[in-house]
Amino acid sequence: MPTFGFTHLQFLLQGALWTIALSACALLGGGLMGLIIALCRVSRFSVVSGIAWAYIQVVQGVPLLVIMFVGYFGLPALGVPVSPLMAAALSMTVWVGAYFGEFWRGAIQAVPRSQWEAAECLALTSTQRMFKVIIPQAIRSATPGTVGFMVQIVKNTSLASAVSFIDLTRAGQLINNSTFQPFLTFTVVAIIYFMLCYPLSVLSRRLEKRMARGMRGV
C-alpha cells in the first residue's frame, strides 16, 4: 500500500489549481449574473424585478449540491451534453448570481437618495445615472462583503467533487482511497483550503474596517 508522499502532494496541488480555476469561473460568471440580477431587482418594471426576486428566493432556498445535480444529471437528460467542468461552472454561476444579485441590490439602494435626484437634475439618462453615478459609489460599499463571499465561493467549489470534477476535495478522496490515511490526507486538504481562504477573510475584514473609518470621516 502506498503511503502519502510527494507525488500525492503534487496531485493535491494540481487539484487545488482546478479549485482555483473553478472559483475564477464562478466569480466571473456569477459576477456577471449578479450584476444583471441586481439591475433587474432595482428596475422600474415590476415584472422584471419580480422575476429577479423569484430567482433569488428559489436559488437561495435550494442547496448548491442540488443545483449541481440538476446541472450534471439534468442537462444531459434534456439532451444537452455537459462536461463536469461545464456543469460545475454553470451551477456555480447560477448560485453565485443569486447571492451577489441580492447583495449588490442592497448596495445600489444604499446609495443616498440625493445622489439619484442630483443625477436626474443633471439630465443624465437612467443608464448614465446607473453606470456613472450610482454603481461607482455602490461598488465602494459592496467591496468588503463581496471579498468575504469569495471565501464561500472557494469553499463551495468543493461540492463540484460530487459531480466527478477532480478538484482539491476529489483529489483528496482519490488519494485516501489508495493510501487509507484519511487523517493526514484530509488535514492536508483542509490546510490548502485554509491557505486559499484565510487571506480573503483577512482582506475582507480589513476592507470593512477601512470602510468604517472612511465613513466616519465623511
Next chain:
Amino acid sequence: MLLDGALVTLKLAAVATVLGFVIGTFCAVGRNSNLRWLSALCTGYVEAIRNTPFLVQIFLVFFGLSSIGLTLSAVSVAIIALTINVGAYTGEIMRAGFNTVHAGQWEAAECLGLSRAQVYWHVVLRPAVERVYPSLTSQFILLMLASSITSQISVSELTGNANYIQGVSFRPMETFIIIGAMYFGLALLMRFAFWLIALVIFPRRRRLGTSI
C-alpha cells in the same frame, strides 16, 4: 421515500441547530474570556472551520474516526460534523450579540455581585440572542441546506434519496426539481418555526411593543 428523506433532513437540522447553538454560545463566551489561551483556542476553532469547506470537514470526521477504530453510523457522523460546523458560525454571531449589550449592563451586573456565569445567564444572554436572532435564523436555515452535503457520506436524507431515485428511474430533472421545491418548503417551514419560537421566548416585545 422523498418524504422519509425530508424527515431525516429536518431531524439532522434540528439536532445540529440545538447542539450548535450551545457550542457556539460557549465558544463566544470563551472568546470574550480573560484567559488568553481559552480565547485563542476559540478563535482558532472559529477561523479553522470558517475557512475550510464543510465537505472536507465531514470527510475528515467520517474517515478519520473510522481509521482510529471508532465506527459510528453515518447519521451520527453527520450530526457531529454539522454541529462542529454550525458551532463556529454561531460562535461568531453570538460574539457580535454579546458585544451589542451595553457596557453599563455588564457593569451593573458586576456591581450586584453576580458571578461571571450568572451575568451571562441572567443578564446578557437573552438580549444578545434577541438582537442577532435574524442572523441566527438564516444561519440555521443555511445549515439545513448544508445538510444535503451529508448525502456524500451515504446518509439517506433528502438529497441522498433523490440521487438514488434518479439512479433507478433515469429521471434526474424531475427528481431534482421536486426536491428543490421540497428544500424550499423546508426553508419556509423553518422560518415559520423560528418566528413562533421568537414569539414565545421574547415576550417583552410582544407585550409592550417596545423596540430593543
